[in-house]
Amino acid sequence: MRERLNSAAWLLGPPAGVGIVLGLLGPFGTFHALAWPTRIGYWVSIVMVNWMLCDLAVRRLDAWVGRGLPVRPVMVPFLGSVLAAIPATAVVHTAGAVAGLQGEGLFSLFWKVLLVCAVLSVVFYLSTPDDVDAEDTTSAPAPLPEEALPDASGPSGSPFFQRLERPIRGELLCLQMQDHYLAVHSTDGQQLILCRMEDAARELTGIGLRVHRSWWVAHAGVAAIKRDKGRMRMLLKDGREIPVGRTYRHAVAAEHSARMRHGV
Numbered sequence: 001m002r003e004r005l006n007s008a009a010w011l012l013g014p015p016a017g018v019g020i021v022l023g024l025l026g027p028f029g030t031f032h033a034l035a036w037p038t039r040i041g042y043w044v045s046i047v048m049v050n051w052m053l054c055d056l057a058v059r060r061l062d063a064w065v066g067r068g069l070p071v072r073p074v075m076v077p078f079l080g081s082v083l084a085a086i087p088a089t090a091v092v093h094t095a096g097a098v099a100g101l102q103g104e105g106l107f108s109l110f111w112k113v114l115l116v117c118a119v120l121s122v123v124f125y126l127s128t129p130d131d132v133d134a135e136d137t138t139s140a141p142a143p144l145p146e147e148a149l150p151d152a153s154g155p156s157g158s159p160f161f162q163r164l165e166r167p168i169r170g171e172l173l174c175l176q177m178q179d180h181y182l183a184v185h186s187t188d189g190q191q192l193i194l195c196r197m198e199d200a201a202r203e204l205t206g207i208g209l210r211v212h213r214s215w216w217v218a219h220a221g222v223a224a225i226k227r228d229k230g231r232m233r234m235l236l237k238d239g240r241e242i243p244v245g246r247t248y249r250h251a252v253a254a255e256h257s258a259r260m261r262h263g264v
Helices: 002-025 036-064 072-099 106-127 159-163 197-203 246-261
Strands: 172-178 181-186 189-194 208-212 215-218 222-228 231-236 241-244
Touching (some): 036 072, 072 106, 241 246
Antiparallel strands (some): 172 215, 222 231, 231 241
16 A cells, blocks of 8 residues: 555656646746646646656666667667657647637647656656655665575574574565664564665575665565556565565566576
8 A cells, every 4th residue: 555655646746746837837928827826737737648748658678678789878868758759749738728728729739848857757767766655766786696606595693683583483585774774574474673675685696686765675585577658666575565575676686587497
């Protein structure tokens, strides 16, 4: 539930805020043409719809375009903005007609909408979260060499487990960052400890892998890896689904392939 709420807040919060600001400023002649309640509703609806169109276009392209393409970080948001601008122009034209604004040619309107969509696409692509939290910009950990793959079933020997209030009697599944605390999830329950994710991931090297800004997953807890529309998620043994951040996808895929080859 928390993940769904955070995801909805990310999807709707920023465009709603931008729409309110534009509604108060009243650019492109809307300040004098529309009363303030109508003006705010006009801009909020336009920005939110265009934001979702850019979201859809960028996510589709992000899934289709090859990962090794050098110009990928530029090409994906640029082409996404072009694709989104086509239906977005129709949205802006229709909203203007409903609001009673003076009509403008579709061709000239398209270039204005394209500029806005380009800005939205770049912002979305550079800062989009994977389902919940903002994407982490730190470097993803490199996968372990194939000959050094450990047995992830036993947690003994790691200083991390000295931090726990009680020993884990089942299997460690994952860690979840919650403000300044870590929720330690295992097959025999959950406990909350005061610890940084960076410290925990370092102390648990070889037992699992950090897969997201807010998530670390134990190798022994993974049941499957799911891929859908350019996103990657890890399915754990307890049925929990963990989002894999864009920064970590390559390392997660390489680690998973290596462990599959070794039957670990």
